[in-house]
Amino acid sequence: MTTTQFEFLPNELIHYLYEYLDDYDIYFAFNQLNQRFYNLISNHCKWSSLNFLNKNKKRFNQICHEVLPNITYDHILSLSLCDYYPSSFIFSHLINQISLFFKQFKLEQFINIRILKLFDIQTESHLIEILSFSSNSLHQLYHLHIKTYQISAASIAHITLLFSSSLKQLILDTNCEIRFYNTEISRSNIEYLILKQEIHFYDLKYFVEYLPKLKYLNIMLSDIIYSDNIQLIELEKLDLKIHSNETVENLQHFLKQIPKLKNLKLIGYNVNDKFIYGHNWEFLLLSLQKFRFIFQHGSDCLNNEKSVEQILATFQGFDMVIQCNYSKTSIVVCTLPYVENYQNLEFETKSLSNKLCFQPYRNVHKLKIQELPSDNRYYSTIQSLELFNIISNQNIQNLFKYVDLTRIKHIIFFGDLNLLTNICQITSNLISLEITSEYPTLEFLDSNIELCQIFKQKIKHLFIISYDWFPQEKLKQLYKTFSNLEELTISLKSGNDIIELINHLKHLSYLTILYDDQEIRECDRQRWLKEKTWLTTFSIGNSVELGQDIMTIWIE
Template structure:
């Protein structure tokens, strides 16, 4: 007899398939009947392999039982060696999978992976055969050969990427070497690296002539700045494709001006600078002379006062240069200033409205924040939807100019307990919050803390940065369906690290959050607590433990002792003095 579910159309079923993990997908639908097998193996062409948080045994099931059946229908692959899935890339390679087998792969992401020779061979031996690949990301990865500037393999690594004929989007974190070949396809490029010089940026533009979007983290030295002169060479046609530019952390005026001078077709400019100050008249000249097509301008300039007297008068002088027809009438670009009014602080930030950056600033004295804006709508002044990181200060957000600020897309939140109900007005949504950092004071309420956790349906990481020196230790009897990472390396009021003894560690392993914990950071004062945690926390994948009470810390005997007393499936390595990482073995 045909069920109602089986009578659904193929189109509806395909929509359902896209919201189910591959493992559950096969377990639920495979072998129901001939029609479903036909849909799974022949008709459905959009499989995504996202292995984040996947257990080792489930990776085996997918790679051994299901992957061979659908490898030609996979459009997305993500591998990760983070603490949730340690050594996943090594396990994946152990199944003798070759990259060229993914004939329809469009997007490939590597997260927190060290590219040794074997991983490099897996990627670059076959990458040119991935004719459908358009998106490639290396997030928090390290390429070992790239640490030698003269190693030809490091150049080959980047050149292989730039030689790919279909690649449109490329995301690279950490080390980067300029390509020696020209990419005919890359249009969107993110590079997180430091040490940019103007000539290197120009070389990169020349090697990527079709680039439309470029974002980079820029670190700079004054020595480099003094060696670069203002470039008045007419822009090359190779720069004409650039439509959007994002420079983060730039501190060289010459580098910034030279770069903008060569991109006359920019439509969207995002500048986050340190130690650069241009007033509204200077920016007006730069835009009018070099960026005639600019429509969107996001600016965040952090710098220091010339003197510490009459700070508010200086703020008014700054804002007055942005109060003219060019800014307000022609472009409707409005500016605001945020500064620390502490007597000895020289910190000030000029920013565009609405605030368009990920971090809300955190000087030492948040209670002394002051802010002013050029007249604009309340939505512009109080909307902080782009902020991802916030240290919530209840005194600050009760002040007049901060009272109506709204943060609706936070990913990381630091708060001190007890919190007040104004928190829920300031942080209007928690849909994207994944990390919560807590500082506990004397009169906090566990009931209110649990009430807060109940609102955080996507919270992954819970950190206790400080708590009082009592016998009661986190995570108490708190519950959360989503939390799988705990950081319990907190400090007391004397800035001393809290240490868990053996009994407290056993209690932790039996607590609701301890039972479901996959990644744990903790300091112990009894070496016997370490194997207790490893044996009794059944879902634990990575244990970061601090233990510096043993004279054997500098000698291999302690590692040998730990290895002998740990489960046979786990291996220990010393990260540095007194710090150890315990993870499953790779077979």
């Protein structure tokens, strides 16, 4: 057996290197090497965090059957499960992690768990069973995140785990109203709360009476009533979305009842122009440390430089760097550096600032560009870049002025393919690409050998998003160009195309196919694939989303 140079490293240095990897990567990379590395793994991997959110079925089964039976459950501090796996930015498929996990384990076994995330639970009774009967044993639970669209408001109000004395952070992402009109509920210690669904003002007022220690709140209000005695005396950070029917006076009155507010993000949809001017927020700006006001509007008088200068002037006199970004649909007034990790340049965007700021966009890691901005901004930390219809040579050159392309790992691309070639020549970290079959990407590759070689070497994950079926005549070019794919999402009309695709892509580990073939719907798909393709050990799932059949295949 060949000995690698890595194996000559001392144990102390290997432990140091392991600090940069999670337990999953360490286990699956080094577990089968030799007894020495097995002992190193046993000493290092504590498995305090079980995060299955982006784990395929094979990894999920290995952890549940190989690892968990051999560790002490008391060491597990975090558990994250999801019934859907995000195969791309658009599609996902059902894998039932939650039901499979809790058939083998009970939540109350993990008595020291501090973080629990349950996403896309499919049945209301299952969620209630998991959370209600475990509340008496999970005394260390600190963070709870629930995402489900299969639960009623009445059921949420009676999940006692939501009001565990140890719980400090709660995120609820549901499609039902939040109403806790339950006299049996005691005061909660929650300090951090995100409600993804829209709620009424009086429901919020009643709800926060149970949350006297709340410090962060993220909500969308359907209305704001001029009302006193809002119990938000400890709140320091607020993310608030409002609609066009609100008045500045009602919002001002609400915010004045939050005495410790330091960080405010306010999004207004088609609100009155009065919301935009700084003198309406003078009572806040003297105490705020960070803010971001986003006002969507339909007024032509607000998208010119003179008007924006007037708006920015109303925010002068405060000891902070303030920038005003404006386009034909919105105005964003915010402190710098930019606080969000995602930015969308949907229309031609310009900006004015009251002061200079070093690297104002250093927090932005995901960028979507539909029109290049008209100022001198620069994004140095982008990892995911989404581009639409940037086609002129001038725009191609300008893109390099705006974005450091060397860090990009994922590209969503709809536009001029010469630009894509230039980007791929520069970035060394690119592994993932999302395109649409409507654009002539594959025809372009026939005459661009350089880009074809780049794709073959770099692209491991490909998502072809389309409202139509992938043309059969383009399949040969697809196999040639992306021969080393490990993951693919594609729409194929016939079963013959599916068979041909699988037999040409030998490195696939995960495949999502939208199809339209009655024969496939009615047959034994597991047997059909074994007989027609090179696949031997694999798992298969089938679902229907938005009227389309979706087949998912895990290849082991």
